[in-house]
Amino acid sequence: MQKPEVDIYQKDVTDLALFVKVSQGNVLKWDINRIVSSLLKEVGIDEALALNIAISVERIIKDSGIEFITGPLIREIVNTELIKRGLEKERKKYTRLGMPIHDVHRLITSHNKENANVPHGPEATNLSLAESIKKQYALLKIFSPEVALAHERGDVHLHDMGFIDRPYCSGNSIEYVKKFGLSLPNALSISKPAKQADVLILHLIKFSAALQGVFAGAIGWDAVNLFLAPYLVGKSDKEIYQIAQMLVFEFAQQAVARGGQSIFSDLNLYWEIPKHFMGVEAIGPGGKFTGNTYEDYLPEAQRFVLALIKVYLDGDGMGRPFFFPKPQIHITERLFQTEGYKDFLYRAAELSSVRGNSYYVFDRGDTAKISECCRLSFKLDESDLEDAKTPWKMRYSAMQNVTLNLPRIAYEAGGSDAKLFELISERLEIAAKAHVAKRGFITSLLNLGHGGPLGLLTMDKDGESYYRLHKATYLMGMLGLNELVQYHTGEEIHESNSALKLGLRVIAHMSRECDRLSERYNMRFVLEQTPAESTAYRMAKLDLIHYPAQTGKIVKGDLARGEVYYTNSTYLNVSTPISPIDRVKKEGMFHPMIHAGSLTHIWLGEAKPDPEGIASFVVKTFRNTTNDQIAFSPEFTSCLDCGRVERGIN
């Protein structure tokens, strides 16, 4: 170690009979010089001040009379000295990230109940510990103090900060795996493009698992049945069913992956050939063009999607529903011109009625979407549709999601319309700053290339890196529009037309502001319905502390038990019985302004309706509303001991 210019050895420090346990795993003799040099290196204060602090620290330690001390404790004492001298900025730079031993013990020994998708096990606790530190790192190092404070106060919520070094979620193309095989950077072995359907599925699953290592959220796959079709020519129904089973079970059972979680995966499915894939040359076994277009494989694509639906209907080995991968059934105008569509819709509807798996994504007119996550989808623009001719290039991602706490804005506006809209704009500015920071950080990681932490995303097989940064979107989510409207007008969205209108004005304003910010920052800011169950709880709890009088009037849930929440995104009150027709129509009015995906849930409860009624509802929603996506939710009870599944809450 280089000695500082100030000769600290003039002091009689070597007589301190103290040993330091350092974090690299060693026990060293006390050396005050280490404090000085670390302050110089990490904080950048001048040497005299560093020495002054080091001497104070040494005195405290000496006075304590202890024989062993740890590096982290010395650091905390240094931090105290920094604060005493008013050096708060410097303390933040010097601080150590971690968790109290009590919390670590609790984490390792008790189940994390906040995320239902995370099982309890060593992998899961590794994930939680890592997330905790990365979150602290993000708040101190990546985001500005203004943005970090806005999150900590609960004005906005920065999602997935535990995954600060990864983009949020992604839409991918099987064509990439078909064309280039499984050839990941730094892999010990490489697979050439698959020649058989089952091998292709194995490649797909492994590639998904690899992608989950570099994305925080969901991994969506576009037009799965269509792109698999060239591999299914000549296969019997039994073989096709087995391949469909393999696909669903392999995805569903990847609970050995990151943090013991299943891969959050979406399968986008079509009965018809969507317009943007018409005339596109098909890739087949060995990653070679087959000489045919995808229209030629429609029969195989249709047989496969029906087999998939049957797999979902049959359920797992215990007859339970699958949660991942989620089947996203796209409805385009061409569906209704494609033979057999009524039977297809009937079967998809039967799945809705029995299991609830089917999500119906409405691609009206010339729009096309790839669904990713709970409700996130990418609406393909003109250049994306151009990509459809070379479908392996169809890779999209949202970099980050920032959600606005809308009810709080209503409290602060105190009934003033002008103030309400002004505050929304202000919060969106903060969200935009958060996005700029995240983009900067991810860009710096991508720039480290193949050897960097996001090496997988920089692999270049087709003239550009896997992660197409220029295509990334930046999500602006919203929480509790219903409560904003309720506080501002005295009525919930479903209670009057004027309440509904205010809700629509708020979202329209947010949408316009996103456009303005997009232009200003040259980034694509889009609104998204945040799937924000834990955020809905967090923000409601924070507001009960900071705005108790206002929050108490409108918060949903059970105040006495502290189980409170705000209504998700632009949803109507979920606990009030609202007719499904009203719900799809009214919620659907918001959807055209929310470009990164929206969803309406239709609650079925114990009833198991005739599929024809559900199919008819789907078609009518497509034809008569502007709703983007719907799913039907039946009610199940699954016995944890015997695995039996029964309808209803028992």
Add this chain to the structure above:
Amino acid sequence: MHIKGIIETSFVDWDGKIVSTIFLPDCNFRCGFCHNHKLVLDPESFDSISPARMFRYWTKNKDFLDGICITGGEPTLHKELPELCRDIKELGLKVKLDTNGTNPEVLRQLIGEKLLDYIAMDIKAPLEEDSYSDLTNVNLNDTFDMIKESIRIIINSGVDYEFRTTVIREKHSKEDIEAIAIALKGVRRYVLQKFQPKEVMDEEYKVYTSYNDEEMEEIAEVVKKYINEVKWRGN
């Protein structure tokens, strides 16, 4: 006429259709297993729903609704029923009527005026007076003939229909259901409904049980010997 309840959107009251279901009060039966018994015994405990509000909702949502299901209670007890059906038909919506079949004249009138698109008639027990009285808890006398008359009217109406029985293990043996099927032999559709003991008129029924899914399947198989289209609900 007072309308005592509405389900604005229902997927389960008319197979394959999206409907609004309205509940009319009063009934001339006292079935122990009745799950709408408050409508029968204490209709005043429900607020009446303004027809104007109902029709406003239906008009606004004609683009989704296929029809209206009229249930109860026993709707045919209300003399205003034909007028209600007429108003619904004028709106361009279909009408489904749930009935216990005790008013064949009303049925004849509604069918004659082409006011019905679907009829669901309950068959409470084997078509013998004693069994029927036991399930309905009323002295039937002439009414029993009315029920048989209603069956004949419905079969010959040209209107789509179903007969249906709520099957209670303690009240219906498998042979009872077969006996009903024999009596109904040749009808278009027969539906078996699993009994749900959660909400009943007679406390005694709370401990009664339904057949399980496998048994319902078996009973349905037997019934299929006599009737083409047989299904069971409530799984």
